[in-house]
Amino acid sequence: MRYKVTIAYDGTNFAGFQRQPNQRTVESELTKVVNKMAKHPEPAIEVYGSGRTDAGVHALGQVVHFDMPFNLPPDNMRKGLNSMLPMDMEVLAVAQVDETFHARYSVSGKRYLYRMDLGEFRNPFKRNYTGHWKFPVDVDRINEAAKDLIGEHDFTSFVASGSGARTNFRTIYEAGCHLDEANNELVFEFYGNGFLYNQVRIMVGVLVEIGAGTRPVDGIQQLYKLNDRRYARRTVPASGLYLKHVYYEGDDPAHPTKLPKHQR
Amino acid sequence: MRYKVTIAYDGTNFAGFQRQPNQRTVESELTKVVNKMAKHPEPAIEVYGSGRTDAGVHALGQVVHFDMPFNLPPDNMRKGLNSMLPMDMEVLAVAQVDETFHARYSVSGKRYLYRMDLGEFRNPFKRNYTGHWKFPVDVDRINEAAKDLIGEHDFTSFVASGSGARTNFRTIYEAGCHLDEANNELVFEFYGNGFLYNQVRIMVGVLVEIGAGTRPVDGIQQLYKLNDRRYARRTVPASGLYLKHVYYEGDDPAHPTKLPKHQR
Structure with a gap:
């Protein structure tokens, strides 16, 4: 089940969006939480963003997608993610989308x-x-x-x-x-x-x-x-x-x- | 020469106003800068605030005073302090005051x-x-x-x-x-x-x-x-x-x- 997730974040304390070793990034925080929610499946769930933002850049409506092994009502998914994400990130909206949707490749x-x-x-x-x-x-x-x-x-x-x-x-x-x-x-x-x-x-x-x-x-x-x-x-x-x-x-x-x- | 200094600060990254060992506080940052400007006199110059603010509390107009061994025009003092203070503090105003002024005891x-x-x-x-x-x-x-x-x-x-x-x-x-x-x-x-x-x-x-x-x-x-x-x-x-x-x-x-x- 693919989820499209719209998030806001305060970029101040992130080394940008993209995952990097030993750095706190938006992608790594999301990936951690999504895999924890799914009880750490193998292989791990990947989070795809619409694109990178640099260190210090903020988002009022960044979009990511990921595939979960279960079907959760979008509003429960939103609340669940928010309860686990750090305070400088906030999930604004969750939608279930079909597999043709890609957070990066479908951007218009x-x-x-x-x-x-x-x-x-x-x-x-x-x-x-x-x-x-x-x-x-x-x-x-x-x-x-x-x-x-x-x-x-x-x-x-x-x-x-x-x-x-x-x-x-x-x-x-x-x-x-x-x-x-x-x-x-x-x-x-x-x-x-x-x-x-x-x-x-x-x-x-x-x-x-x-x-x-x-x-x-x-x-x-x-x-x-x-x-x-x-x-x-x-x-x-x-x-x-x-x-x-x-x-x-x-x-x-x-x-x-x-x-x-x-x-x- | 006594200076009355009005400052704003973002309290987010301070362990409050008052000096504490091994903590970043508003008072300790100010004391450091004031003593550096005065070339580290002995005894060190003390900075007196109008009162404490707790960790995370902000100021739009906190007031402190200190005595400097020299007479600097207030606007030069303001610029000098700002050039040395960290980015989450800003001196808004400087005035020379007489020795009866005390940042804490004269508060009305x-x-x-x-x-x-x-x-x-x-x-x-x-x-x-x-x-x-x-x-x-x-x-x-x-x-x-x-x-x-x-x-x-x-x-x-x-x-x-x-x-x-x-x-x-x-x-x-x-x-x-x-x-x-x-x-x-x-x-x-x-x-x-x-x-x-x-x-x-x-x-x-x-x-x-x-x-x-x-x-x-x-x-x-x-x-x-x-x-x-x-x-x-x-x-x-x-x-x-x-x-x-x-x-x-x-x-x-x-x-x-x-x-x-x-x-x-």
């Missing part, structure tokens, strides 16, 4: 948030939950520039080395930011069919520089032409990044299909 | 906040920053009951053992709560001339039970009559508590004077 899109604190001083309560930008920014200018991210583009200028992707072409459906006045934060939001390694953090770095006026408003277009990561410079900190939602084939009628195989 | 009042998350499920991002209450509460009923806290009372029913105070009489000037709808939290606020050990956390425990209807609306009056800590039962978690402001003699014209000596 992802939505990320980036929270950038605009306070003059660093805020000890936000250090793990936001990036920090203390120069004046023009939100309209950022949103004007962000339009150039929409559509299918070669994001070679926006990918960190070590990405391992077969191609740097990706399609972005939504990109922009708004000012959260109550929290004095700039909140960026991106929705696309997939994102390259560090792509969101590099895009935010370029956009805040455009907003501050240290890059021209057509800075995104320039980077497409240069096609070289070195010109994007700034990668904003992991602490402000949130994986907000993972879309699967058919979830979003406007963008129903997954990333072509050669792009994954 | 304190203001505390308590943030109570009302989400149905635990929220991994709030576990260190709020308490959690998942039953329906009536905010008006809480505020009706909280009026009984105002004034001078014997708070024996609201003090944890080990308080060490000479008397349990304290005066509360303001007490109440409001619903923070954006964050789905109940935010309690208390202002008084001083608070006993765990008093705020015990008062919040009583007030949420009144709000949930498991205690009568005159539950505070009942506790005054019983005059016994065992009837208050619940002490809500340290994670939701914030020392918001420390008032000194003359800071608040409505309540200018400090706690009488026999009550400290």
Whole structure:
């Protein structure tokens, strides 16, 4: 019986999503709990995520799947997992899915948030939950520039080395930011069919520089032409990044299909 | 030269305010930095706080004082301290004061906040920053009951053992709560001339039970009559508590004077 599980986690105390020896990761905590619930079967049950998140990156709606040797009502599964998982993880939803569903290979899109604190001083309560930008920014200018991210583009200028992707072409459906006045934060939001390694953090770095006026408003277009990561410079900190939602084939009628195989 | 320093800290990774052997505390981090700035004088410089906060309790405006062997403009002192303090502490303000000022003995009042998350499920991002209450509460009923806290009372029913105070009489000037709808939290606020050990956390425990209807609306009056800590039962978690402001003699014209000596 295959379960699709949506989880939130505070990435602060994780060495990222992916299992690594002698490190506390999201995948290893989940794998431990799932195998304990199933009374340690041989071979052990594997947990598959929609993709990795780096150390310090948070999730409001990461998705994983795994196969259990028993049939449990989804809400019981949710409660059971939550009773065993550490306090910095929380299962939000559980669904039973058929064997064609794969948390990674069935992804049709992802939505990320980036929270950038605009306070003059660093805020000890936000250090793990936001990036920090203390120069004046023009939100309209950022949103004007962000339009150039929409559509299918070669994001070679926006990918960190070590990405391992077969191609740097990706399609972005939504990109922009708004000012959260109550929290004095700039909140960026991106929705696309997939994102390259560090792509969101590099895009935010370029956009805040455009907003501050240290890059021209057509800075995104320039980077497409240069096609070289070195010109994007700034990668904003992991602490402000949130994986907000993972879309699967058919979830979003406007963008129903997954990333072509050669792009994954 | 005496400096009055206002600091914020995220209490999550501190074993409280007060220095303790082999523990990371707010006082020990400050003492370390202050003595380093002064090039390790003998005897070492002492840092005096307005009072202790427990492990996990946060501060939006804790106050300390210390004497430095040199005269530095307050803003340079602020920047210097911040450049050396860890990221979960932040100096908000520095003032030079005369030698009659004492961070603890000159206190005329304190203001505390308590943030109570009302989400149905635990929220991994709030576990260190709020308490959690998942039953329906009536905010008006809480505020009706909280009026009984105002004034001078014997708070024996609201003090944890080990308080060490000479008397349990304290005066509360303001007490109440409001619903923070954006964050789905109940935010309690208390202002008084001083608070006993765990008093705020015990008062919040009583007030949420009144709000949930498991205690009568005159539950505070009942506790005054019983005059016994065992009837208050619940002490809500340290994670939701914030020392918001420390008032000194003359800071608040409505309540200018400090706690009488026999009550400290």
